[in-house]
Amino acid sequence: MRHRFPILFLVALLPVLVMLGLARAAPTAGALPVIPAVQGHYLMGCGGCHGVQGRSGREVVPDLAGQVGYFLCTPQGRDYLVRLPNVAFANLSSEDLARMMNFVVFTFGGASVPANSRPYTTAEIATLRADPLRVADLHLYRQQVVRAVVQACPRAAGLHGYDVAQAARTGQ
């Protein structure tokens, strides 16, 4: 009977001891995976809609992975990516936004980026975001941009997938 209390105490403490053991077994701080700042910015501001890996299920939000680079086929497409309100008004300096958009376009875009495309510069981003899209129907504007992009780069035809999904969803 006298030992009951310490035993109960130990049982109550068990989860804490296990957690401490796990913490010890976990890699040291230096070895913890560190999310690069550019990816952190993306996750915070964009990942909720576009998905951690740039895949969102295109019915509601277009996929970025494997296709966002096609927009660089035309100057208008290149501009569109930065003039999008969600991008232009991102709470980031133009330098950070340039880094993030280059990550989005070149890393997520992968093989969809046309050969010899140049990365966005800070100055270019600053100019483009100062002129955000002010169109009533963003989706309609995207359709026009995509049409021209597909004309310039026929392999970009998959970009229309979002339009098709939207039409099916809204019945238009």
Ligand code: HEC
């Ligand atoms: C609230 C959801 C949401 C958030 C947050 C968001 N986006 Fe988007 N994004 C969309 C939608 C919807 C479209 C399609 C716009 C259209 O219809 O023109 C889009 C389009 C895009 C496109 C063009 C792709 C295409 O196929 O048209 C890019 C690039 C993009 N977003 C990047 C970003 C970045 C970078 C961020 C973060 C700074 C961001 N988005 C935040 C919903 C979002």
